[in-house]
Amino acid sequence: MAFYWSLSFSQFFDVKRKDFWQMFIHHIATIVLMCFSWVGNLTRIGSLVLLVHDCADIFLEVSIAR
Template sequence: MEIQGTGFPHQSVTNDIWWYYMVSMSFYWSLCVSQFFDVKRKDFWQMFIHHIATIILMCLSWVVNVFRIGTLVLMVHDCADIFLEVI
């Protein structure tokens, strides 16, 4: 019996993590594209760079096989977005 968390970097990706990554990735790509068609804001380029950096970090966490940590970071980021949108 293998203890969960061992066997790095050869860990399998579950369906729920795969879908979470794909939905999050497509959400950030859509934000990058829709930003050009929305009302131009003062922080346009900062947000564009933020979205591109997020996509790059998600891709790197997937390729380097640290998707478990990447999933935790995404969840914390998504939970914080709820409160930021209320303000």
């Protein structure tokens, strides 16, 4: 979870990209889903959220030109 927090905060100090808000919302959504899965004791679903969002990061980074 700390990785996604660091990505959310580091975006404000990196070079601004066209997909800034999409990536920011993506990382916040990942954090929220992980928190709810932890609070609800649904660790398997939390692991699935991590897997899906990590795979989506690859396509989000490549799809929009800098």
